[in-house]
Amino acid sequence: MIELAGVGKRYGRGPWVLRGVGLELAPTGLAVLLGVNGSGKSTLLKVLAGIVVPTEGTVSGRGTVGYVPERFPASLKLSARNYLQHQAAVRGTRETGIELLDRLGFIGDLDRPMAQLSKGNTQRVALVQALVARPELLVLDEPFAGLDERSRAELCALVHEAVRDGATAVVTDHTGSRSRLASTLTVTVTDGAVRPVEPGAGGTGAVALACPSGVRSEVESLPGVLQSTTDGPLLALDVLGTELDAVLAAALALGCSVHEVRRERATAAS
Numbered sequence: 001m002i003e004l005a006g007v008g009k010r011y012g013r014g015p016w017v018l019r020g021v022g023l024e025l026a027p028t029g030l031a032v033l034l035g036v037n038g039s040g041k042s043t044l045l046k047v048l049a050g051i052v053v054p055t056e057g058t059v060s061g062r063g064t065v066g067y068v069p070e071r072f073p074a075s076l077k078l079s080a081r082n083y084l085q086h087q088a089a090v091r092g093t094r095e096t097g098i099e100l101l102d103r104l105g106f107i108g109d110l111d112r113p114m115a116q117l118s119k120g121n122t123q124r125v126a127l128v129q130a131l132v133a134r135p136e137l138l139v140l141d142e143p144f145a146g147l148d149e150r151s152r153a154e155l156c157a158l159v160h161e162a163v164r165d166g167a168t169a170v171v172t173d174h175t176g177s178r179s180r181l182a183s184t185l186t187v188t189v190t191d192g193a194v195r196p197v198e199p200g201a202g203g204t205g206a207v208a209l210a211c212p213s214g215v216r217s218e219v220e221s222l223p224g225v226l227q228s229t230t231d232g233p234l235l236a237l238d239v240l241g242t243e244l245d246a247v248l249a250a251a252l253a254l255g256c257s258v259h260e261v262r263r264e265r266a267t268a269a270s
């Protein structure tokens with residue numbers, strides 16, 4: 001069990017980004033974090049991964065960690081092959097995970113400096129270095145960004161395999177790909193507070209809206225909106241299931257039209 005107790009984080013003398021966070025993550029399972037931009041999701045993931053030390057509170061039980069940051073350092077002079085070989089050597093194994101790169105759709109030169117790789121290929125290398133180590137805790141910050149549809153599906157399969165093999169995975173996502181993940185827990189991050197979406201509370205809903213100009217920020221700040229992103233001409237929202245009808249009614253009253261509505265419930269990981 002990974003447990004956060006009374007966790008707070010502020011950067012320097014800045015405002016509290018997280019405050020009073022208590023969270024328990026089961027030893028095997030997949031948690032999805034939802035929250036609007038700047039709500040503190042990346043900070044929470046860094047605290048979970050041990051990259052950022054909380055200003056107050058404790059984190060216990062995390063074991064070995066695989067972490068994929070939202071932005072992988074792009075200036076690496078090492079080639080993807082040398083980087084993965086180096087990571088394997090640090091772990092004391094010859095298992096580089098290069099075959100996982102194929103599975104994730106890496107097409108290109110493994111021997112070019114990573115700084116010259118596309119965002120998608122850099123993301124694939126970052127994912128492989130985390131997955132191949134078979135960590136007890138897998139922390140993935142926007143792991144689907146930069147990947148094509150096939151690679152996203154393959155990544156979902158790899159995350160499910162890791163969870164099936166006993167890992168705890170924690171994921172954020174703005175691309176909509178998380179709907180394919182069999183999550184066991186959904187957690188919202190709002191104003192520095194972290195709350196699990198209670199089972200039986202109606203789960204979450206995904207909504208795609210076409211909104212007249214000028215009403216977007218009003219729609220995004222409706223009670224129950226957990227996360228928003230632009231999907232072409234549409235505004236894509238993640239909404240607390242219990243507030244879904246009210247958000248739809250308010251959006252319609254503001255002149256938006258509804259393109260898609262999907263209810264999502266936490267399910268047992270398969």
Ligand SMILES: Nc1ncnc2c1ncn2[C@@H]1O[C@H](COP(=O)(O)OP(=O)(O)OP(=O)(O)O)[C@@H](O)[C@H]1O
Binds near residue numbers: 011017039042043070
């Ligand atoms: N290293 C840092 N130094 C100072 N402030 C920071 C630092 N990292 C994050 N913050 C601030 O903490 C707040 C939360 O940022 P964080 O990246 O955790 O949010 P987020 O929910 O992941 O946002 P996004 O979805 O935009 O990445 C923001 O106001 C951000 O500016």
